[in-house]
Amino acid sequence: MKYTPIIGLEVHIEQNTNSKMFCGCSAEHFLVKANTHVCPVCLGLPGALPYANEKAIENTIKLGLAFTCRIAEFSKFDRKHYFYPDLPKSYQISQYDLPFCAEGTFNSIRIRRIHLEEDTAKLQHTTVDGKKVSLVDFNRSGVPLIEMVTEPDFHDAESVDVFLKEVQMVVRYLGISTADMEKGSMRLEANISVAPGELPITELPSYKVELKNINSFRFLKKALEAEIKRQTEALERGERLIQETRGFDEKTGKTISQRVKEEASDYRYFPEPDLPPIVIEKTDIEAIRHNMPEFPAAKRARFAEEYQLNNEFIEVLVSEKSKADYFEEGVELGKKVGLSPKFIANALVNLKLSENMDVAAFIKKLYEETKVAYATHEETERAIHAVLVANEDAVAKYKNGKVEIVGFLIGQTQKELKGKGDPKLLPQLITSQLQKK
Amino acid sequence: MPILTITELHEKLKAGTVTCVQMVEHYLSRIKAQNESLNAFITISEEYAYEKAKAYDRIIADNPNAFSEFPLIGVVVSIKDLYLTRGIRTTAASNVLSDFIPQYSATVVQRLEHAGAIVIGKTNCDAWAHGASGENSDFGASRNPWNTEYVPGGSSSGSAIAVASDMSLVAMGTDTGGSIRQPASFTNLVGLKPTYGAVPRYGVIAMASSLDSMGHFTHTVEDSETLFSVTRGIDERDSTVKNVTYEPFDTSKTIKIGIPKEYFSEGLDPEVEKVVRAAAEVFKKMGIELVDISLPHTKYAISVYYIVQPAEVSSNLGRYDGVRYGNGRECFGAEAKRRIMLGTYVLSSGYYDAYYGKAMKVRSRIITDFKEAFSSVDAILAPVSPTTAFKLGQKANDPLQMYLADIYTVAANLAGIPGLAIPGGFASNGLPIGFQLLGNHFSESILFELGKRYQKVTDWHTKQPK
Known part of the structure; x- marks a missing residue:
């Protein structure tokens, strides 16, 4: 029985805008003293309200255009609810049903959507005064984050690798993010399942495994390969695979289960009432398209x-x-x-x-x-002489009016001079020696 | 006789017959005498108020342009404890925030202070502004100064009491479903719920973000207009505020007031109806045309409101998760818990379309109703509350009855239009009754014009509780 892997990607790209997504704080957070780039908005204090960063919206549209997406003329932000200490409002401002960009294609992979959201704060699990504690650094809270979701159009780890490197390059070309994996400004997640049969697969498997927390292209490729192997072997043994989140153990080269999802999360999305809907004029889209690299x-x-x-x-x-x-x-x-x-x-x-x-x-x-x-004049003359002696046929042809043979003789002379012949000088010197013959 | 208007205050400050410090002294003594029985204030900012008063007295002495540069100079204001005040405890009348001292002030508070107002304290309210009686406060129920056995209305209870019983000249409240207009009506005050998007919400603890309006209590419509001119206008921190130029009202125009039949339906107390009809007659005598109109989707307003509002409440209260602010989730009172559960339910996948989605559709019908009405009339006149103030405890254990107290006020919040509650008389039991004027978006000027004309020929607003 043949099995076909089915892989889709979720890529997070943290933007390099000067200020955060919904406040004026600096968006710089790498190697910055904890909790110094914060304000009531990104700390989620009572009464604080978001104010959208236009540059971040423009950047998102740029990426959408680069991947031939349809740009929404009417869009909005939504609240996505969940509780976690790195999320001070208990909801993340994201986009649900009207992302800025949808239905694109890049390197024959279909892009489902590209939307804009705010990054969360960062937890640091550490020891203070001998006690294990989790500290929260809000410098990253509210940094503009693009999420791109592809259709499950990949069938091997290599194509994923090639695709992601190309995405990284495009993002850098657009200048919207440093897209550094090691700084977390580009983050990868893959959904993978294995279906029995060969392409085209008409029915997707009932489960999918989410590969998360993988911080390099190389490890993602290895993790995908390991996962394809694991899932294929399990299916071959007649086992049933389950919906779960798995990570990658760099030492063993194997994926490990992190969380089994009992049911789909309910994020209770609803339109963010604190931000008016966004109307994107066709002329604005064209202006952005016009300035694409x-x-x-x-x-x-x-x-x-x-x-x-x-x-x-x-x-x-x-x-x-x-x-x-x-x-x-x-x-x-x-x-x-x-x-x-x-x-x-x-x-x-x-x-x-x-x-x-x-x-x-x-x-x-x-x-x-x-x-x-360049070779000296003398060396050059000597080399030409040697070439002419060795290529009597060519000389004869020249004499018979086949002037273009000079090109061949230039090449031979360069060979003799190991490429050090002055290209401006050679034709002239060769012609004059030929004429003396 | 207490000072009831900003104009009167400024005349006396100019004449030197009172000083800002004396005004602060006066209000503090009133607070000390009455707060124990009325429970209007949660926090009194005595030191802060004196400091400001001294500074303004100096400015009045030194700066000949003091009164034009500071349109609210010396105006003592009390502030609903939902507005963040830097350095002054802000609780939302909930135990969850009983120790919260904000690091910043709300935009409105900043604007009031820049205009010369003096914050004297933070007023009691239903916790998180959830309620129509003031009884949901974790700091104890407050009482109506017209009769302390009765509720002052809510949720901006303490702000209404403070102005009604001379503990501050004016007060700020918030109106999400009637929380300014209803207590204004219960305490014989002018209460403005501005157009959604006229006054910044930044720095005010959110109840339901698409409904919350930042407004105020005064004795006169003129003062309401003055405060509004200070608090309104675009804010770089609140993107829902619109940049609108308010044209002065064209007084040569003939005005039409619509009387919506749905607001005079079953359940309206005959004494309240009498007052509202009498107010309409007052306008008619001025030559204003009264037009019978219909707002057919009014009957759905309460249902829509009690889906949209708890949905947003459940989202907005999530941040008080026990990780910050010192106090855990067990500190939430019963009403907040009820709304968190209702809101969480209506937003859950599988129920969203049936509840929140549908409610939003009906909400747009309600908006259309008003839009159509305002194509033929300049304002709408209606009761604020179906009854006068009710007794403490009367509805406290029946949330549904309490929700129905909002029946005539919530539609304005759903539509985002302005509403101005104005004192219109008294019931046989001596309790005040107000009526409200509703206007199209950003048409506060019309409401103020009508309100000022009304107050010129009536004196209800000058009546004081004993």
Whole structure:
């Protein structure tokens, strides 16, 4: 019997806005002294009211547009209720039935929805005066958080990995989050079940396992692989699998059960009365769309087409928008001094010559280094002579009017010079030797 | 004879016949003499009030523009204990917050203080503003100064008592389903429930967020308007406040007042009806046209209100989970627990559509009723409460009877429109009876205009309890 894994993702992306989602406090919370970026609103004090951060809404729409989502023209916030010490109001302001973005697609994975909510505070379990205590740091409380939910369109761990890395890249291109896994500004959850049969699977299994609290792409991939194996083997043994939350043990490489859900949580969602509904004008959406950057996929295609770069170079250059921009500025400047895009790419990717340098300085340095590195006039003449002697056929062809053979001879000479021939000089010197023959 | 209006106070302050410190002394002595029997105040901010009074006396002496720069200078105000006051204990009349000293003040409190008002204390109310009699307070029931065997109305009980019995010149209350208009009516005061979105809610302990309105008690409509001009207006911390310019009322216009038949139905005490009809006649004599109108969905207002309101209450009270504020959930009183359970139930998945969802649909019908009515009339005249004040204990053990006390007031909250309660007479047992004027959204100017005209030709508002 063949089994097919079915995987969907929930990705949380913490935004890098200056202020929090519903108050003016700084949204910075990593390595900040506990409870210093707080106010009545994000502490959930009596009487405090939220005031929505427009920039955070715009950022969410940006991500939606990047994934070709439908942007809601009428949207609102809702209250999601549950009790936990990191949630000072006993509800999280989130979005329920009218998320800002829905029904998108990214790399042939369907995006169900992208909504905006506030982050919770952070619990620290520690020991104070010999007593085990849980402390609450509210610096993170109210930081804008995007939640993206995909349809269960993945069927193996590798595609999940590729997809998530691409999502991270797009988020960074948009400049809406640092999307650092280790700082928790990108958080991953996967829902996974295994269905008997092959694709297309028409009926989803009755259970799903939520993989949570996984803090790197690598561990998620391993956890998914382990979980596919565990579930498949269980099904093969004829066991019934249950709805549960599992974590990943890095040491054993296995997933472990954390919580078995008896029934669905009832969050008692209802429209947040403290925030008026949000009307997003078509013109606003178009303005945002107009200012979207070129995304990695488009950049890859263009770099291959326009600069004839190989995939390895392209991957490194498009991995960060700033790198790609740097490269293209370099190409523009390099053009004037005869440096080819490939040459610049090589210098950036393999030789890493650009460290801490502005583009102009980098190109200047590159140009000077290449100049110095050229073979001397004498060496060049000697190499040309050797090439002409070794390629009598070519010389003959030249004599017979096949002038384009010079290109072949340039290549041979460069080979002889181990690439150190001055490309400006070579055609001229070769032609003059040929004419003397 | 006590000072009853801001104008009178300011004339005397200008003339030097009284000082701010003397006013504070006067009200404190009144509080000391009466609070034990009336139980209007939970916290008295004596030191703070003296400090402010001294400062304003200096300003009056030094600054020739004091009265224009500080429109409420020297006005002693008492504040419902739902408004946060920085450094002054704020309890919501609940044991849950019995020790809570806020780190910040409500926007309205800040605006009053910037205008020169002096906060003298925090007033008693039904805990969390849940009630129509004041009897739900964890700090003890308060009493009607017109007859202490009767309730003062609620939930803004202490604020009404304070103004009615000369313990402060004006007072702030909150009106979620009638909690200003009804006690105003029970104590012979003017009570304003502003349009939802006119006055910021920031810093006021939320009862039901889509219904709560921040209003006040005064003796005159003129003072009500003055306070409103100070408290209203956009606030960068409350996004439900709308930026509205209030045009002065065009007095040349002919005014039409609608009389809604649904508000004169079964259950309305004949003595109350008589007062309300008489008020209508007063307006008619001024040349104002009375028009019979219908608000057909009125009968659903109480049902809708007792779904929407507990739903929001259950959400808003969740933060008092025992982790913060020192006191645990066992400190909630019976009424709060009842509303938390009701609200939790109506929001539960599987029941949401049948209760909350449906209630919201009917709510929009109620809004439409008013919208249609205001296309043909400028204001609506109606009773505030079906009866005069009832006796303490009379309804305390029957929550449903207590809920029905709100029958004529909740629709305005559901629709978000303004309501102005005005003293209109007395019942044979000597208890006051008020009527209310309802207006379209942000049409307070019309209500004030009508109220001022009414008070020019009547003197009910000058009557004082013994």
